[in-house]
Amino acid sequence: MTRRKVKLAFIVNNSSKKKTYKKRKRGLLKKAHEIFTLCGINAGAIIYSPYDPTPEVWPSVEGMNQVITTFRNLTEIDRHNNMVNQQEFVQQRITKADKLLLKKKKDNREVNLTEDMYRFLQIGQLTIPAGGHNNPALAKDLNDLGYLVDQYLNSLNRRIQILEGGSDVEIGESL
Amino acid sequence: MTRRKVKLAFIVNNSSKKKTYKKRKRGLLKKAHEIFTLCGINAGAIIYSPYDPTPEVWPSVEGMNQVITTFRNLTEIDRHNNMVNQQEFVQQRITKADKLLLKKKKDNREVNLTEDMYRFLQIGQLTIPAGGHNNPALAKDLNDLGYLVDQYLNSLNRRIQILEGGSDVEIGESL
DNA sequence: CTATCTATTGTTAGCGC
DNA sequence: GGCGCTAACAATAGATA
Numbered sequence: 001m002t003r004r005k006v007k008l009a010f011i012v013n014n015s016s017k018k019k020t021y022k023k024r025k026r027g028l029l030k031k032a033h034e035i036f037t038l039c040g041i042n043a044g045a046i047i048y049s050p051y052d053p054t055p056e057v058w059p060s061v062e063g064m065n066q067v068i069t070t071f072r073n074l075t076e077i078d079r080h081n082n083m084v085n086q087q088e089f090v091q092q093r094i095t096k097a098d099k100l101l102l103k104k105k106k107d108n109r110e111v112n113l114t115e116d117m118y119r120f121l122q123i124g125q126l127t128i129p130a131g132g133h134n135n136p137a138l139a140k141d142l143n144d145l146g147y148l149v150d151q152y153l154n155s156l157n158r159r160i161q162i163l164e165g166g167s168d169v170e171i172g173e174s175l
Numbered sequence: 176m177t178r179r180k181v182k183l184a185f186i187v188n189n190s191s192k193k194k195t196y197k198k199r200k201r202g203l204l205k206k207a208h209e210i211f212t213l214c215g216i217n218a219g220a221i222i223y224s225p226y227d228p229t230p231e232v233w234p235s236v237e238g239m240n241q242v243i244t245t246f247r248n249l250t251e252i253d254r255h256n257n258m259v260n261q262q263e264f265v266q267q268r269i270t271k272a273d274k275l276l277l278k279k280k281k282d283n284r285e286v287n288l289t290e291d292m293y294r295f296l297q298i299g300q301l302t303i304p305a306g307g308h309n310n311p312a313l314a315k316d317l318n319d320l321g322y323l324v325d326q327y328l329n330s331l332n333r334r335i336q337i338l339e340g341g342s343d344v345e346i347g348e349s350l
Numbered sequence: 351c352t353a354t355c356t357a358t359t360g361t362t363a364g365c366g367c
Numbered sequence: 368g369g370c371g372c373t374a375a376c377a378a379t380a381g382a383t384a
Contacts (some may be wrong), residue, residue, distance in 0.1 A: 006363065011213050015368090020363080021214040022369090027361060028210060031203050031378095032220075038186050039196040041222060045207075049216040180359080181380065193351095195380080202378060206361095 018051055025049075193226055 011017040025047060032045055186192040200222060207220055 006213075008209060008212050010215055016363090017214050018368090021210065021216060023362060024206070024210045024213070028203070028206050030361095031199070031206060034183060035196065035199045035203060037183055038199070039192050040185055041196060045220040047216060049214070191380085197352095198379060205378090 021049060021051060196226060 011020060028047075029045075035041060186195060203222075204220075210216060
């Protein structure tokens with residue numbers, strides 16, 4: 001049984017390709033979930049594929065919209081400076097230009113607040129500027145986060161209930 | 176040398192958290208690159224973190240913009256139908272109680288909007304109503320929320336450990 | 351803080367059903 | 368088409384430089 005030895009190249013066979021996609025998509029989303037849980041970072045992902053009629057979104061549509069909005073609001077320079085090159089996963093060092101831009105943004109915070117407020121009044125959604133840090137904490141994301149956390153806690157509570165109840169339900173991990 | 180056995184829970188220690196983040200971000204992007212190469216699918220990711228002043232984008236800014244544009248053009252229904260969220264990883268079933276709660280909160284949305292707006296004008300921070308779905312958010316810093324969540328998760332983890340026999344356990348549900 | 355090492359845990363390719 | 372299995376390979380926590 002030659003189990004594995006696949007080179008990193010486009011899979012021609014459609015059947016194999018779909019199987020690989022299905023498996024790896026699950027793995028990818030799991031990894032995303034883990035880094036979110038472990039580090040509390042804010043992230044979003046969109047995956048298009050010929051195998052799903054509509055794209056999959058993580059962690060949620062609402063959260064993704066917020067992430068996208070913030071992304072859209074960044075300057076071109078900001079975005080390019082932190083762009084991750086697909087060919088080489090080289091994380092660029094934080095340039096002084098970045099820091100200057102951040103400072104400028106902070107200075108403009110009050111202006112942004114006003115703008116955001118108007119948008120809020122118009123569409124009922126708002127991007128909250130970071131509270132003094134460069135952490136782009138988005139209130140709406142926190143909203144989603146809180147909900148998701150609730151879901152998570154519920155699952156944990158449910159598991160505890162199962163354990164305490166002495167149920168014969170199989171709890172073994174299959175992660 | 177206790178090499179490894181880490182619970183899937185928020186890492187309190189900032190040093191460890193950052194290390195984990197750095198490593199896993201690299202791994203995540205690699206995985207994304209692989210699934211893109213192997214299956215030729217179209218995907219994008221944005222990662223915010225307190226460790227980088229601006230978000231990281233994969234596979235590229237241009238590619239991400241394209242993905243975003245497509246996402247924006249989808250109808251709400253389309254997006255929701257294929258939404259993948261954290262709940263799917265931590266909880267198989269969404270309880271009816273959750274849905275009822277959400278409905279109630281939705282009904283109160285307009286009231287919340289007004290309240291939130293006043294608070295926004297006063298302190299520059301705002302509770303953002305969900306786009307008609309989620310509970311009102313606390314405009315707290317992400318770190319604060321993460322800390323609180325961590326406290327609870329740790330207590331639950333300890334409890335699970337005791338119940339399961341004292342050994343380390345994973346609390347993440349498999350899908 | 352960054353880089354490297356390596357024992358362990360985690361992911362998944364190829365099968366069989 | 369999907370699901371489950373498990374050997375083989377990959378990712379990474381903790382230690383070290």
